[in-house]
Amino acid sequence: MALTSSTRTGSAQPESAQTGAPVLRLDDVRVRLGNTVALGTLSLSVEPGQVVGVVGPDGVGKSTLFNTVCGFVRPESGQITWRGAALRPRPHRLTAVGVARTLQGVGLYGGLTVLENVLVGSAGVPRVPAVPAGRRAGVGVALLGSARFRLQGAALRELALDHLSRLGLGEYVDADLAAMPLELQGRVVLARALLAGPELLLLDDPAEGLGAAEAAALAGLVRSLPAGTPNAVLLATSDSEFARRACDRVVHLEPDASDAPGGHSH
Ligand SMILES: Nc1ncnc2c1ncn2[C@@H]1O[C@H](COP(=O)(O)OP(=O)(O)OP(=O)(O)O)[C@@H](O)[C@H]1O
Numbered sequence: 001m002a003l004t005s006s007t008r009t010g011s012a013q014p015e016s017a018q019t020g021a022p023v024l025r026l027d028d029v030r031v032r033l034g035n036t037v038a039l040g041t042l043s044l045s046v047e048p049g050q051v052v053g054v055v056g057p058d059g060v061g062k063s064t065l066f067n068t069v070c071g072f073v074r075p076e077s078g079q080i081t082w083r084g085a086a087l088r089p090r091p092h093r094l095t096a097v098g099v100a101r102t103l104q105g106v107g108l109y110g111g112l113t114v115l116e117n118v119l120v121g122s123a124g125v126p127r128v129p130a131v132p133a134g135r136r137a138g139v140g141v142a143l144l145g146s147a148r149f150r151l152q153g154a155a156l157r158e159l160a161l162d163h164l165s166r167l168g169l170g171e172y173v174d175a176d177l178a179a180m181p182l183e184l185q186g187r188v189v190l191a192r193a194l195l196a197g198p199e200l201l202l203l204d205d206p207a208e209g210l211g212a213a214e215a216a217a218l219a220g221l222v223r224s225l226p227a228g229t230p231n232a233v234l235l236a237t238s239d240s241e242f243a244r245r246a247c248d249r250v251v252h253l254e255p256d257a258s259d260a261p262g263g264h265s266h
Pocket residue numbers: 033034035036037038039056057058059060061062063064065261262263
Protein backbone atom coordinates (compact mmCIF):
# COMPACT_ATOMS: atom_id res chain seq x y z
CA MET A 1 0.00 0.00 0.00
CA ALA A 2 1.69 3.14 -1.16
CA LEU A 3 -0.85 5.73 -0.05
CA THR A 4 -1.58 6.42 3.57
CA SER A 5 -3.30 9.24 5.37
CA SER A 6 -3.23 10.60 8.88
CA THR A 7 -5.51 13.01 10.69
CA ARG A 8 -4.48 15.55 13.26
CA THR A 9 -6.34 14.86 16.46
CA GLY A 10 -8.03 17.62 18.37
CA SER A 11 -7.97 20.18 15.54
CA ALA A 12 -10.73 22.76 15.81
CA GLN A 13 -13.02 22.86 12.80
CA PRO A 14 -16.23 24.74 12.07
CA GLU A 15 -19.42 22.72 12.26
CA SER A 16 -19.83 22.95 8.49
CA ALA A 17 -16.55 21.09 8.13
CA GLN A 18 -18.12 18.02 9.66
CA THR A 19 -21.47 18.15 7.90
CA GLY A 20 -20.85 19.76 4.50
CA ALA A 21 -20.10 17.99 1.23
CA PRO A 22 -16.43 17.88 0.30
CA VAL A 23 -15.25 20.95 -1.53
CA LEU A 24 -13.13 18.69 -3.73
CA ARG A 25 -13.12 14.95 -4.09
CA LEU A 26 -11.01 12.66 -6.24
CA ASP A 27 -12.05 9.07 -6.82
CA ASP A 28 -9.49 6.68 -8.31
CA VAL A 29 -7.88 9.40 -10.39
CA ARG A 30 -4.94 8.20 -12.45
CA VAL A 31 -2.88 10.25 -14.89
CA ARG A 32 -0.59 9.05 -17.64
CA LEU A 33 1.75 11.43 -19.44
CA GLY A 34 3.23 9.71 -22.45
CA ASN A 35 4.47 6.34 -21.25
CA THR A 36 4.74 7.49 -17.65
CA VAL A 37 2.11 7.06 -14.97
CA ALA A 38 2.61 10.56 -13.58
CA LEU A 39 -0.03 10.10 -10.89
CA GLY A 40 -1.00 6.64 -9.73
CA THR A 41 -4.53 5.80 -8.66
CA LEU A 42 -5.46 8.36 -6.04
CA SER A 43 -8.57 9.09 -4.01
CA LEU A 44 -8.87 11.96 -1.57
CA SER A 45 -11.35 14.50 -0.34
CA VAL A 46 -10.97 18.04 0.95
CA GLU A 47 -13.70 19.00 3.38
CA PRO A 48 -14.85 22.54 4.16
CA GLY A 49 -12.65 24.16 6.76
CA GLN A 50 -9.76 21.76 6.19
CA VAL A 51 -6.15 22.06 5.17
CA VAL A 52 -5.23 18.79 3.43
CA GLY A 53 -1.62 18.01 2.57
CA VAL A 54 -0.29 15.74 -0.16
CA VAL A 55 3.22 14.72 0.80
CA GLY A 56 5.77 12.79 -1.20
CA PRO A 57 9.22 12.88 -2.77
CA ASP A 58 10.10 14.71 -5.97
CA GLY A 59 8.59 13.06 -9.02
CA VAL A 60 5.80 11.25 -7.21
CA GLY A 61 3.07 13.25 -8.95
CA LYS A 62 2.20 16.23 -6.73
CA SER A 63 2.34 18.82 -9.49
CA THR A 64 0.52 16.42 -11.80
CA LEU A 65 -2.25 16.20 -9.22
CA PHE A 66 -2.59 19.98 -9.20
CA ASN A 67 -2.40 20.16 -12.99
CA THR A 68 -5.21 17.64 -13.13
CA VAL A 69 -7.43 19.51 -10.69
CA CYS A 70 -6.78 22.67 -12.72
CA GLY A 71 -7.56 21.00 -16.04
CA PHE A 72 -4.11 21.27 -17.62
CA VAL A 73 -3.97 17.50 -17.96
CA ARG A 74 -6.80 14.99 -18.13
CA PRO A 75 -6.89 11.83 -16.04
CA GLU A 76 -6.96 8.58 -17.95
CA SER A 77 -9.44 7.31 -15.38
CA GLY A 78 -11.25 8.38 -12.25
CA GLN A 79 -13.63 11.13 -11.26
CA ILE A 80 -13.24 14.66 -9.89
CA THR A 81 -16.14 16.07 -7.88
CA TRP A 82 -16.64 19.68 -6.83
CA ARG A 83 -19.19 20.33 -4.10
CA GLY A 84 -20.89 17.03 -4.89
CA ALA A 85 -21.13 17.50 -8.67
CA ALA A 86 -18.87 15.99 -11.32
CA LEU A 87 -16.22 18.46 -12.45
CA ARG A 88 -14.34 18.51 -15.73
CA PRO A 89 -11.82 21.22 -14.89
CA ARG A 90 -10.92 23.91 -17.41
CA PRO A 91 -7.98 26.21 -16.65
CA HIS A 92 -9.78 29.34 -17.85
CA ARG A 93 -12.81 28.54 -15.67
CA LEU A 94 -10.92 27.95 -12.44
CA THR A 95 -11.56 31.33 -10.86
CA ALA A 96 -15.24 31.13 -11.71
CA VAL A 97 -15.46 27.67 -10.15
CA GLY A 98 -13.71 28.93 -7.02
CA VAL A 99 -10.19 27.56 -7.30
CA ALA A 100 -6.94 29.52 -6.98
CA ARG A 101 -3.48 28.04 -7.25
CA THR A 102 0.02 29.15 -6.36
CA LEU A 103 2.89 27.84 -8.46
CA GLN A 104 6.03 26.05 -7.35
CA GLY A 105 8.57 28.84 -6.88
CA VAL A 106 7.21 32.25 -6.05
CA GLY A 107 6.61 33.76 -9.52
CA LEU A 108 6.64 37.39 -8.44
CA TYR A 109 7.73 40.57 -10.23
CA GLY A 110 10.87 42.11 -8.74
CA GLY A 111 10.24 45.51 -10.31
CA LEU A 112 6.87 46.04 -8.62
CA THR A 113 5.88 46.79 -5.05
CA VAL A 114 4.21 44.25 -2.79
CA LEU A 115 0.75 45.68 -3.43
CA GLU A 116 1.29 45.79 -7.18
CA ASN A 117 2.37 42.15 -7.14
CA VAL A 118 -0.85 41.22 -5.36
CA LEU A 119 -2.96 43.23 -7.81
CA VAL A 120 -1.53 41.19 -10.66
CA GLY A 121 -3.80 38.45 -9.28
CA SER A 122 -6.91 40.48 -10.05
CA ALA A 123 -7.27 39.17 -13.61
CA GLY A 124 -10.44 37.14 -13.68
CA VAL A 125 -11.67 38.17 -10.24
CA PRO A 126 -15.38 37.48 -10.63
CA ARG A 127 -16.79 40.21 -8.42
CA VAL A 128 -15.65 42.71 -5.85
CA PRO A 129 -17.67 44.54 -3.22
CA ALA A 130 -18.46 48.19 -3.91
CA VAL A 131 -16.35 50.56 -1.83
CA PRO A 132 -15.94 54.28 -2.27
CA ALA A 133 -13.16 55.07 -4.71
CA GLY A 134 -10.75 57.43 -3.08
CA ARG A 135 -7.31 55.95 -3.12
CA ARG A 136 -4.82 56.54 -5.87
CA ALA A 137 -4.74 53.49 -8.12
CA GLY A 138 -0.95 53.26 -8.31
CA VAL A 139 1.60 52.21 -10.87
CA GLY A 140 0.53 48.57 -10.86
CA VAL A 141 -2.96 49.49 -11.97
CA ALA A 142 -1.62 51.69 -14.74
CA LEU A 143 0.73 48.98 -15.90
CA LEU A 144 -1.56 46.05 -15.65
CA GLY A 145 -5.03 47.47 -15.96
CA SER A 146 -7.66 46.20 -18.30
CA ALA A 147 -10.81 48.32 -18.61
CA ARG A 148 -12.39 46.15 -15.97
CA PHE A 149 -9.37 46.49 -13.73
CA ARG A 150 -9.44 50.28 -13.98
CA LEU A 151 -13.16 50.36 -13.24
CA GLN A 152 -12.75 48.25 -10.15
CA GLY A 153 -9.27 49.35 -9.19
CA ALA A 154 -10.16 51.02 -5.90
CA ALA A 155 -12.21 48.07 -4.68
CA LEU A 156 -9.52 45.60 -5.69
CA ARG A 157 -6.93 47.68 -3.93
CA GLU A 158 -8.99 47.61 -0.73
CA LEU A 159 -9.30 43.84 -0.98
CA ALA A 160 -5.58 43.46 -1.62
CA LEU A 161 -4.79 45.63 1.41
CA ASP A 162 -7.11 43.52 3.55
CA HIS A 163 -5.39 40.32 2.52
CA LEU A 164 -1.93 41.78 3.03
CA SER A 165 -2.93 42.90 6.49
CA ARG A 166 -4.42 39.49 7.30
CA LEU A 167 -1.13 37.88 6.29
CA GLY A 168 0.96 40.20 8.42
CA LEU A 169 2.23 42.30 5.52
CA GLY A 170 0.39 45.54 6.29
CA GLU A 171 3.61 47.50 6.74
CA TYR A 172 5.15 46.14 3.53
CA VAL A 173 2.47 47.35 1.10
CA ASP A 174 4.76 49.78 -0.70
CA ALA A 175 7.96 47.83 -0.13
CA ASP A 176 10.20 46.84 -3.01
CA LEU A 177 9.47 43.17 -3.40
CA ALA A 178 12.97 42.28 -4.58
CA ALA A 179 14.40 43.37 -1.22
CA MET A 180 12.10 41.15 0.85
CA PRO A 181 13.09 37.81 2.38
CA LEU A 182 11.76 34.65 0.70
CA GLU A 183 9.36 33.91 3.54
CA LEU A 184 7.60 37.26 3.14
CA GLN A 185 7.58 36.88 -0.64
CA GLY A 186 5.72 33.61 -0.09
CA ARG A 187 3.06 35.53 1.81
CA VAL A 188 2.72 37.94 -1.09
CA VAL A 189 2.02 34.94 -3.32
CA LEU A 190 -0.68 33.86 -0.87
CA ALA A 191 -2.26 37.33 -0.85
CA ARG A 192 -2.32 37.33 -4.65
CA ALA A 193 -4.12 33.98 -4.72
CA LEU A 194 -6.60 35.10 -2.07
CA LEU A 195 -7.54 38.15 -4.15
CA ALA A 196 -9.52 35.84 -6.43
CA GLY A 197 -11.75 34.94 -3.46
CA PRO A 198 -11.30 31.17 -3.88
CA GLU A 199 -13.25 28.49 -2.07
CA LEU A 200 -10.31 26.15 -2.53
CA LEU A 201 -6.70 27.31 -2.47
CA LEU A 202 -4.09 25.01 -4.01
CA LEU A 203 -0.58 25.59 -2.67
CA ASP A 204 2.22 23.95 -4.63
CA ASP A 205 5.28 23.45 -2.40
CA PRO A 206 4.79 26.65 -0.38
CA ALA A 207 7.71 25.94 1.98
CA GLU A 208 10.24 25.26 -0.78
CA GLY A 209 13.55 26.99 0.02
CA LEU A 210 12.57 28.03 3.55
CA GLY A 211 14.54 27.26 6.70
CA ALA A 212 12.92 25.31 9.54
CA ALA A 213 11.83 28.35 11.54
CA GLU A 214 10.43 30.14 8.48
CA ALA A 215 8.60 27.00 7.37
CA ALA A 216 7.08 26.62 10.84
CA ALA A 217 5.84 30.21 10.76
CA LEU A 218 4.34 29.72 7.30
CA ALA A 219 2.71 26.48 8.43
CA GLY A 220 0.91 28.33 11.22
CA LEU A 221 -0.32 30.90 8.76
CA VAL A 222 -1.55 28.29 6.28
CA ARG A 223 -3.25 26.40 9.10
CA SER A 224 -5.29 29.50 9.89
CA LEU A 225 -6.38 30.20 6.31
CA PRO A 226 -9.67 28.30 5.96
CA ALA A 227 -12.00 30.89 7.42
CA GLY A 228 -14.51 31.85 4.74
CA THR A 229 -12.02 32.70 1.99
CA PRO A 230 -10.66 30.25 1.22
CA ASN A 231 -12.98 27.61 2.56
CA ALA A 232 -10.36 24.88 2.23
CA VAL A 233 -6.71 24.38 1.27
CA LEU A 234 -4.99 21.55 -0.58
CA LEU A 235 -1.22 21.78 -0.44
CA ALA A 236 1.58 19.69 -1.91
CA THR A 237 4.98 19.43 -0.28
CA SER A 238 7.94 17.12 0.10
CA ASP A 239 8.42 18.45 3.66
CA SER A 240 6.49 16.14 5.97
CA GLU A 241 7.21 18.29 9.03
CA PHE A 242 5.74 21.32 7.30
CA ALA A 243 2.69 19.25 6.34
CA ARG A 244 2.26 17.99 9.88
CA ARG A 245 2.24 21.54 11.20
CA ALA A 246 0.08 23.07 8.47
CA CYS A 247 -2.51 20.39 7.77
CA ASP A 248 -5.54 18.80 9.36
CA ARG A 249 -5.00 15.71 7.26
CA VAL A 250 -2.05 14.40 5.31
CA VAL A 251 -2.05 12.01 2.36
CA HIS A 252 1.33 10.38 1.69
CA LEU A 253 2.25 9.56 -1.88
CA GLU A 254 5.06 7.11 -2.48
CA PRO A 255 6.49 5.67 -5.67
CA ASP A 256 5.13 2.20 -6.25
CA ALA A 257 7.33 -0.28 -8.06
CA SER A 258 4.27 -2.23 -9.16
CA ASP A 259 3.19 0.74 -11.26
CA ALA A 260 4.82 2.24 -14.31
CA PRO A 261 7.84 4.49 -13.53
CA GLY A 262 6.92 7.48 -11.38
CA GLY A 263 3.53 6.13 -10.44
CA HIS A 264 1.94 4.93 -7.23
CA SER A 265 -1.24 3.25 -6.22
CA HIS A 266 -3.26 2.26 -3.23
N1 LIG B 1 5.03 16.12 -19.57
C1 LIG B 1 5.44 14.99 -19.04
N2 LIG B 1 5.61 13.89 -19.80
C2 LIG B 1 6.00 12.71 -19.26
N3 LIG B 1 6.23 12.53 -17.94
C3 LIG B 1 6.09 13.60 -17.14
C4 LIG B 1 5.69 14.88 -17.63
N4 LIG B 1 5.62 15.73 -16.59
C5 LIG B 1 5.98 15.03 -15.50
N5 LIG B 1 6.26 13.76 -15.84
C6 LIG B 1 6.66 12.68 -14.92
O1 LIG B 1 5.56 12.44 -14.07
C7 LIG B 1 6.02 12.11 -12.76
C8 LIG B 1 5.38 13.06 -11.77
O2 LIG B 1 5.91 14.39 -11.96
P1 LIG B 1 5.46 15.60 -11.04
O3 LIG B 1 6.14 16.82 -11.55
O4 LIG B 1 3.99 15.62 -10.94
O5 LIG B 1 6.07 15.18 -9.63
P2 LIG B 1 6.20 16.05 -8.32
O6 LIG B 1 5.86 15.15 -7.19
O7 LIG B 1 5.45 17.31 -8.46
O8 LIG B 1 7.76 16.36 -8.28
P3 LIG B 1 8.49 17.79 -8.23
O9 LIG B 1 8.24 18.33 -6.87
O10 LIG B 1 9.93 17.44 -8.49
O11 LIG B 1 7.88 18.62 -9.34
C9 LIG B 1 7.54 12.18 -12.81
O12 LIG B 1 8.01 10.87 -13.03
C10 LIG B 1 7.81 13.06 -14.01
O13 LIG B 1 9.04 12.74 -14.59
